Amino acid sequence: MLPDLQAVVRLTDSIAGWLLTYLVHSTVIVGAVWLIASRRRVSDTVREIVWKSALLGGIVTATAQTVVAREPLGGQLRLAPRTTGSVMPAVRIVRSDVLDPRPRVMVLRPSGTRWTSVLVVFWFTTAGGGLLLLTLGHARALRALGLRTSLDGTPIGHRLRELLTRAGIDRSVDLTCSSAIASPVALPGDEVCLPRRALLELQPEEQDSMLAHEVAHLVRRDPQWLVLARVIEMVFFFQPLNRLARRRMQEVAEYLCDDWAVARTRRPVVLAKCLAAVAEWVGRTPTAATPLHPMSAMVESGGSPLVRRVGRILGVRSAPHARTPRTAVAASVCALALLAGVAPRVSVAHPTLSMSRFTVVRAVVRETGMMTDDALFIVRTPDGRIAFDSLVERGIVRSAP
Numbered sequence: 001m002l003p004d005l006q007a008v009v010r011l012t013d014s015i016a017g018w019l020l021t022y023l024v025h026s027t028v029i030v031g032a033v034w035l036i037a038s039r040r041r042v043s044d045t046v047r048e049i050v051w052k053s054a055l056l057g058g059i060v061t062a063t064a065q066t067v068v069a070r071e072p073l074g075g076q077l078r079l080a081p082r083t084t085g086s087v088m089p090a091v092r093i094v095r096s097d098v099l100d101p102r103p104r105v106m107v108l109r110p111s112g113t114r115w116t117s118v119l120v121v122f123w124f125t126t127a128g129g130g131l132l133l134l135t136l137g138h139a140r141a142l143r144a145l146g147l148r149t150s151l152d153g154t155p156i157g158h159r160l161r162e163l164l165t166r167a168g169i170d171r172s173v174d175l176t177c178s179s180a181i182a183s184p185v186a187l188p189g190d191e192v193c194l195p196r197r198a199l200l201e202l203q204p205e206e207q208d209s210m211l212a213h214e215v216a217h218l219v220r221r222d223p224q225w226l227v228l229a230r231v232i233e234m235v236f237f238f239q240p241l242n243r244l245a246r247r248r249m250q251e252v253a254e255y256l257c258d259d260w261a262v263a264r265t266r267r268p269v270v271l272a273k274c275l276a277a278v279a280e281w282v283g284r285t286p287t288a289a290t291p292l293h294p295m296s297a298m299v300e301s302g303g304s305p306l307v308r309r310v311g312r313i314l315g316v317r318s319a320p321h322a323r324t325p326r327t328a329v330a331a332s333v334c335a336l337a338l339l340a341g342v343a344p345r346v347s348v349a350h351p352t353l354s355m356s357r358f359t360v361v362r363a364v365v366r367e368t369g370m371m372t373d374d375a376l377f378i379v380r381t382p383d384g385r386i387a388f389d390s391l392v393e394r395g396i397v398r399s400a401p
Contacts, residue, residue, distance in 0.1 A: 009114070013081050013348035016116035018066050019123060020079075020346035023239060026058025028343060029336075030241040037248065044255045046328045051249040052225070053332040055232055055242060061340040074344035081348045083113045116348055123238075130234030138227075145185075145193055148178035156199065160192075160211050167264055173218060175211075182281040184210055186217035188224055195281065202277060209271040210278075212261035219260070222253045251305065258313055272310045279306050 033054040037047045065072060151157045152175060160175050174191040177199060184194045192214040198207060217223060229246040236242055262268045 009081075009117075012114075012120050013116045014066065015123075016119050017079075017345075017347040018062050019119070019238075021065060022058045022062040022236065024346060025061045025339065025343055026054075026236070026239050027241060029057040029061075029339065030054045030245055033245070044252050044259075045325055048249065048252040048256060049325060049328040049332055051245050051252060053336065054245040055229055055249065057332075057336050057339070058236075058239070059232075060336055061343060064340040065343075065345045068340075072340070072345050073342045077344060077346045078349035079346065081114055081116050083115055126237055127235045130237055131231065134230055134234050144180045145176075145178050147180070148176040148193055149196075151175040151177055151194070156204075156207055156211070159204070159208055160215075163208065163211055163215060163264065167215070167219075169215070169219060171218075173215065182284070183278050184214050186214045186223050188227065190218055192218070195278075197281065198278075202274065203270075205265075205267060205270050206274040206277070209261055209265050209267060209274045212264045213257050213271070213274075216257035216260035217253070220253065220256065222257070225253075226250065254305075254309060255312060258309060262313060268313045268315070272313045275306060275310060275313075 033050045036042060036050055151160075157175050160173065164171070164173060171190060174189075175194070176191060177194045177196045179196040181193065181195050182197075184192065184198065186192055192211065194207075194210065194214075198210060202210070226246075229242075229249060233242045233246055258271065261271055265271065
């Protein structure tokens with residue numbers, strides 16, 4: 001095998017092991033986070049941090065175990081790189097020629113499909129297709145918002161500037177409106193787009209609550225986190241729990257943005273009325289309308305999530321006291337570091353040399369009665385398998401002196 005091709009094969013085996021390790025680790029992390037976030041005494045701030053850790057944790061721990069050569073405490077699950085059990089070429093010594101009693105050495109390469117290469121090609125192809133669909137969906141949503149009107153210089157635009165000043169936010173936020181959407185959305189480029197009917201059907205204080213909620217998304221960088229979560233969901237399509245983590249992260253983000261808006265406007269009832277109005281608009285939107293999945297919409301659907309948000313805003317069910325985010329972040333980092341050292345790792349098996357169990361066989365190649373190159377075999381004595389060969393090609397018969 002050529003050196004370059006051998007390097008590619010080794011890289012393919014490493015990627016396959018990394019993907020399988022990620023699948024194991026991410027399953028464990030999302031399951032543990034689900035148990036933690038299900039407790040009522042856990043604050044929404046902690047919930048958000050652990051759900052974000054669930055999305056990124058498997059990538060971090062699998063990469064750490066791949067980079068660090070040490071075996072984790074949980075051990076390793078070594079898999080053969082081919083569909084057959086043999087991972088090394090075999091040597092067979094026969095005496096097929098009666099006139100020439102010297103033994104002949106036949107090198108037999110292992111048969112079967114190299115599943116690691118198939119897995120990596122399938123992953124690259126499917127992940128690339130998913131990212132392409134995500135990009136096209138984002139572009140389609142932006143085209144639906146393309147005919148939007150700037151609200152700079154309008155009364156609602158001035159109120160947005162006052163809100164940013166009161167909140168101590170030193171950044172420029174573009175305010176636009178569009179008739180193609182039913183819910184306000186926060187865009188990654190520091191832009192808030194309102195539905196046109198919000199300017200006609202909502203009172204000024206309701207508009208201010210809507211603006212505060214969307215500004216909270218921009219301050220917290222929720223649009224960027226949503227794009228990252230959807231990229232992870234597409235790239236690691238074989239892990240369905242990423243969808244659960246992304247949806248829970250979005251849900252908690254809406255709760256925290258509601259809290260931010262109420263803290264700035266001091267009008268929880270007004271925000272609840274605004275949410276009810278937007279939910280009604282979303283419910284009346286035709287199902288064939290362009291979805292805004294890559295974007296952070298204020299209301300995506302009604303039902304129980306909206307009821308929980310309204311009840312939470314009005315104080316029907318008080319939220320747990322939020323702990324310091326730094327403590328939750330530090331705890332998450334420590335937990336991931338512990339998992340990287342303890343969780344089992346999946347790797348592709350390669351033969352390990354132990355010279356005490358091998359014997360050396362030297363053979364020469366004869367072509368048309370002439371002696372040409374020689375070859376050196378290191379043969380495993382119990383089962384006759386080759387661990388190393390210097391000049392061995394597939395299907396070549398070599399004669400030993």
